[in-house]
Amino acid sequence: MSERASPVIGILGGMGPAATADFYRKLVLATPAVRDQEHPRALIWSDPSIPDRASAYLHGGASPIPGLIDGARRLEDSGADFIAVPCNTAHLYLEPVREQVDVPVLDMIDATARALALRHERSRVALLGTAATVRSGIYRTAFECRGLLSVEVHAAEQQLVSAAIAAVKAGDVLRAAELLAPVLEALERRGADAIVGGCTELPLAAEHLMVGSTFVDPSTVLAGACLDRVRSLTPDSVLKGPLAS
Amino acid sequence: MSERASPVIGILGGMGPAATADFYRKLVLATPAVRDQEHPRALIWSDPSIPDRASAYLHGGASPIPGLIDGARRLEDSGADFIAVPCNTAHLYLEPVREQVDVPVLDMIDATARALALRHERSRVALLGTAATVRSGIYRTAFECRGLLSVEVHAAEQQLVSAAIAAVKAGDVLRAAELLAPVLEALERRGADAIVGGCTELPLAAEHLMVGSTFVDPSTVLAGACLDRVRSLTPDSVLKGPLAS
Numbered sequence: 001m002s003e004r005a006s007p008v009i010g011i012l013g014g015m016g017p018a019a020t021a022d023f024y025r026k027l028v029l030a031t032p033a034v035r036d037q038e039h040p041r042a043l044i045w046s047d048p049s050i051p052d053r054a055s056a057y058l059h060g061g062a063s064p065i066p067g068l069i070d071g072a073r074r075l076e077d078s079g080a081d082f083i084a085v086p087c088n089t090a091h092l093y094l095e096p097v098r099e100q101v102d103v104p105v106l107d108m109i110d111a112t113a114r115a116l117a118l119r120h121e122r123s124r125v126a127l128l129g130t131a132a133t134v135r136s137g138i139y140r141t142a143f144e145c146r147g148l149l150s151v152e153v154h155a156a157e158q159q160l161v162s163a164a165i166a167a168v169k170a171g172d173v174l175r176a177a178e179l180l181a182p183v184l185e186a187l188e189r190r191g192a193d194a195i196v197g198g199c200t201e202l203p204l205a206a207e208h209l210m211v212g213s214t215f216v217d218p219s220t221v222l223a224g225a226c227l228d229r230v231r232s233l234t235p236d237s238v239l240k241g242p243l244a245s
Numbered sequence: 246m247s248e249r250a251s252p253v254i255g256i257l258g259g260m261g262p263a264a265t266a267d268f269y270r271k272l273v274l275a276t277p278a279v280r281d282q283e284h285p286r287a288l289i290w291s292d293p294s295i296p297d298r299a300s301a302y303l304h305g306g307a308s309p310i311p312g313l314i315d316g317a318r319r320l321e322d323s324g325a326d327f328i329a330v331p332c333n334t335a336h337l338y339l340e341p342v343r344e345q346v347d348v349p350v351l352d353m354i355d356a357t358a359r360a361l362a363l364r365h366e367r368s369r370v371a372l373l374g375t376a377a378t379v380r381s382g383i384y385r386t387a388f389e390c391r392g393l394l395s396v397e398v399h400a401a402e403q404q405l406v407s408a409a410i411a412a413v414k415a416g417d418v419l420r421a422a423e424l425l426a427p428v429l430e431a432l433e434r435r436g437a438d439a440i441v442g443g444c445t446e447l448p449l450a451a452e453h454l455m456v457g458s459t460f461v462d463p464s465t466v467l468a469g470a471c472l473d474r475v476r477s478l479t480p481d482s483v484l485k486g487p488l489a490s
Contacts (some may be wrong), residue, residue: 016281017273024291025266034415036261039293043319046269048284049251074288078323087475170279 005039006041007233010080010227012071014046015053015064015087016169019200023086027223030161039105040230043080045071053089054132065093066179069126072101082106084226086219088133088198104229109142111225112218117146119214126187128180128199130160139198157183161202161243168201176205184209250461252478254471255325257316259291259299260309260332261414264445264464266333272468285475288325290316298334299377301426310338312484317346326478327351329462329471333360333378333443338416349474354387357463362391364459371396373406375424384443396437402428406447413446421450429454440480 009027014019024044033039050067074175075083082104085094091109098105109166116125125141126149127139140150153161161177172244180202187195196213254272258265269289278284294310313335320328327349330339336354343350361370370393372384385395397408405424412421425447432440439459442448448462 014284015285017284018270021266021270021273024269024289025263028262028266029416031262033293036293036295036297036414039259039262041259041294042262042289042291043253044269044287044289044291045323046287046289048278048281049286050281052281074323078319169281169283171274190301204329221291 007081007230008079008221009040009042009230010075010083011042011044012047012068012075012083012085012090012105013044013087014048014071015085015090016201017046017048018204019086020044020046021202021220023084023200023223026220027226030220030223035102036159040227043075043078045072045074049235050090053087053092054130055068057092057132057136059088063093064090065096068093068097069100072097072105076101076103076137082156082226082229084108085224086200086222088139088200088218089130091138092132100216101146104169106222106225106229108218108222109138111218112196112198112221113142113146113148115221115224116143116148116196116216119194122147122149123193124149126150126153126190126192126195127198128153128183130165131158133198134158134214139196151187151190153183154189157186161199164205164244165199165201168204173204174208176201177208181209182207184215204236252326253324254287254475255317255320255328256283256287257292257313257320257328257330257335257350258289258332259293259316260295260330260335261446262291262293263413263416263449264331265289265291267449268329268445268464268468271462272471275465275468275472285472288320288322288323290319292316292363292448295335298332298337299375300333302337302377302381308338309335310341313338313342314345317342317350318424321346321348327471327474329353329467331333331445331467333384333445333463334375336383337377344471351467351470351474353463353467354383354469355390357441357461357466358384358387358391358393360466360469361393361441361461363456364439368394368438369394369396371398371435371437371440372430372443373398373440373447375410376403376407378443379403384441396432396435398428398432399450402431406444409450410444410446413449418449419453421446422453425450426454 052061055061164179296307300306409421
């Protein structure tokens, strides 16, 4: 096969599995291809058995690191040229994973902050995510580095966000949207220019809501970063053109 | 990790990539799980560079078999316990693949005929698919074995179906639905009790149409067959209960 040497996008997923399916769908939709053979190859390791990242961070539950390393190695051993992890909270644990594999592991958090800074200089950004993602400050730090201001999410609002994430994981997207609606309204009233759906489950619910301010989906940003990486590895591919948005 | 021995569903995809994302979404939705850790693990090799199956069958184009075997071996080598191929036309080429791997490769065509026969004994079934799938007769043979009757799709209708498949592959699902609508209406007028969306692209378009008769999606049937297989491998898992429908 002449295309044997084409790059392979590695996706370390299953956190949760619905978000992984959604991420791959976004990657396919973002690819400016009109026939199968123009799409890049991808290898997806979906391991929902990886211990809950938020529980590990907040309550000292079982560590997700061994499962993440196992998955990253499987992807590398099977030919992945780089690895994307479509799970925000997992980004708290990626440094030890990067130490164990020789292929790059992309950074969805920094890619999102960079994309926001390009679109909204000095803008006010609210972060929705698991309590672990929010408390860890990984997004806040990335926002500050890129000159963005943060709009706080209150404790009662965080409870609604956490309940919405659990509802998506349980398959009830409409319930999640109901839970999320008042939070988005309140954040917009408090001046948020952009709201980051910083948990891969949240954009699935936000699709069912009217959002006045900009809703930024980090997994869509990550899909774009994957295609950028493929283009850098194959400068003569059809992907060299402008990306579909 | 205590769940290291849990089964791994292998998915040989990329034919096309959007259908693969859709298949994994269906698999996740069909799983009766309320938390990530209850979902089975999956390994998805999405190789859109595999030569077009319909072109190979109809016009003697490049064979998809080497790419299919390469993918199946990757999945087996990386720990897949069995393999599902969410592409109807690829089923024309699965026998040589089965000879090259030691893990089972599920049969979506027979699983679909079996499901139809259980629901509609002696019913009249119309098959929509690529020209290659239709002409090959793999569905017709499976239908006959299960006592089902076939409703013919005329040549002009087949052209619309082929155009609809190409439209989905190019990302234009609504155009595909427009192309498909008159075909479905005509088949229902000619007495079809059930219409099989025998190309993984077609259910994506049919979601946008009102279908009076039963629209059967073989990739949904295949997702159910994967979960049945996981349950047979892990009799004590949460999947032992009735599946979500």
